[in-house]
Amino acid sequence: MKSPSFLSLLKSPSKQIRLSSTFYHPPHKPIFNPKFRMSSSKQPRIAILGGGPGGLTLASLFTKFKIPYTVFELRSRPSPADLTTPSGSLDLHADDGLLALESCGLMDQFIALTGECSEDTIIADKHGKVHLQSLHEVSRHRPEISRNALTHLLISSIPEETIRWEHKVSSVQQVENGRWRLNFASTSPSSVPESVEEFDLVIGADGAWSKVRPELTEVKPIFSGKNWITLTIPYLTSKYPHLDEMLGKGSYMACEAGKGVIVQRGTMESARVYLIMDSPPCADPENWLHESRLSTMTPLELKTQLLTKPELYASWGESIRELISVGCDAGQAGSEMAIRGFYMLPSCSWEHRRGLTLIGDAAHLTLPSGEGVNAAMLEALQLSRGIAKALSAGTDFDEALAEYEKALFPRAKDLMADAVRMTEMLYAEDAPRSMVRFIESHMHPEE
Structure with a gap:
């Protein structure tokens, strides 16, 4: 789930965007032109573990940048009916989630899917008395979309053969040639059998109980x-x-x-x-x-x-x-x-290891704050750009991983601390007044 988008008020947003079916200005210029010419050198074999918003965003970007990859996801492929059932909503932000979708080339389709979720917010006490109503004017640059609709949108931009559904990774281990072996476990008589595959690069987008994280750090979720x-x-x-x-x-x-x-x-x-x-x-x-x-x-x-x-x-x-x-x-x-x-997770950092990295909850699992999906999508964008630039230039992609992680750690530390701070305000002894006072202190008189 996502909490109402109050965490954004912990920082003063400097930019807003207008969204409509015909108007969108991305907040940043692309770091590089994605229409690059790929180096003729041998391409690394890349695995993305996890088919959540972060993993699917990364897959969509790799598809656009013409980087070969395979996604492994435990769930069965969602049916059209599955993707229209009720689900939680997500508010995507200009500097991360929306920026990633713009780079995927999905903004027009995204805008068409935002009508089913409103940005209005009501804060009440346990008796139902309303203490604050409607932050629509504050958060109008953070359009809402249902989680299922976002999943459907991202899947639509990915070639079907690049996602292997019903694949359970039991462990990840390094082999003598420096590659990484994925060990797959059978989950049922009808699922894929036990097997192994090797990759040059494994990206853990597999959430709280990531199978990649233990190869990078001993830190476990608490x-x-x-x-x-x-x-x-x-x-x-x-x-x-x-x-x-x-x-x-x-x-x-x-x-x-x-x-x-x-x-x-x-x-x-x-x-x-x-x-x-x-x-x-x-x-x-x-x-x-x-x-x-x-x-x-x-x-x-x-x-x-x-x-x-x-x-x-x-x-x-x-x-x-x-x-x-x-x-x-x-x-x-x-x-x-x-x-x-x-x-x-109590912390987010690890010593870099060649051919492994993490994005999203696998890297910085936090309490719900409205920021987790946005952070994962931004990380997918930053990581894909770094890898694409390296492959285009014919340089070592692992240097791009190390640079990505160097930028990730301080940002994730702030994200995790802010989520704890927001949660403490939401459920403080004087709730909901604690949160209302904080929000009102960040609102302009006309809002």
Whole structure:
């Protein structure tokens, strides 16, 4: 999920862009002309692990730069129906996500897909009292798109044969010739069998539990102390017009100390509801979901617990409790649900190793802040440009990897610190006033 785009206010944006079907000015000029002539020297064999937004953006850019590659993704290829189902929304920013899409040549198609998600934001307390409404004028340079729509857009720009779906990488290991061996595990009788392949360059875009990261650093994700329950309500607009009015057409957030409800709107008149809860002080934080049985309950059992337990949502306002109830009922009827603890990386740095690198959550897993996908897409752009320039000039591509990482580490450190800071404000003792005060201090009088 993404949190409402408040993290952008931690920095003062100097540029805004207008978006329409006919008007777009990218904030930067390209570093180099992508219509280069590739060197005739032997091309490296490149693997991208992970078919999320970062990995797919990298694949789209490699396609445009005519750099051969293969993407390996654990999931099955999404069907057209899969790509139109409700999903969380993402706001793409001028200096990273939108810049990457512009370099992919996908801006016109992107603009056509942004109508289903509004940028409006409502911040309320646990009783449903609104403390701040609509940041549309502040964030108009950060258009929203559903995650599924972005996935579909990126896949459409990639040759079908370059993505190998249902491929589970069990490990990555260096071999004597200096190349990297990918070991694939069979996940089911119908999936690909166990096998191995070797590559000159392996790029880990494979998220929190990356198989590439252990070859670069011993740092592992740690539990953040926060737990997430995701509920999906299709056709909320027509079935529950009073809830539709309460939530608005963009993002809605209600919070108190250590607990929150964040809602995003999407396709099929849907609402994606995220319940955020700190593990209780008396519990084993990392195992609380399991020990409390919340992670194994049926949707109806979960609803009872959420709405009757004082430490959960029993004391929240009637309208918010109804929203939770409707979400659990939708889960009982088959809508998507998920329950999990949230993890984060304590640091982002490693000693460079030839032929390996990371982008996105694999490099800098953070708490949701609205910045993760944008960072991954920017990293895909920077890395692809560096590799393309090296291959075009006939120089060692590994020097481009080292330069990319040198720029990545300080930027990722700031990103991770800002995400923690925003989360602390969202769920502080005086929430939501802590966040409202911060936002108001960054707004101009006319906004």
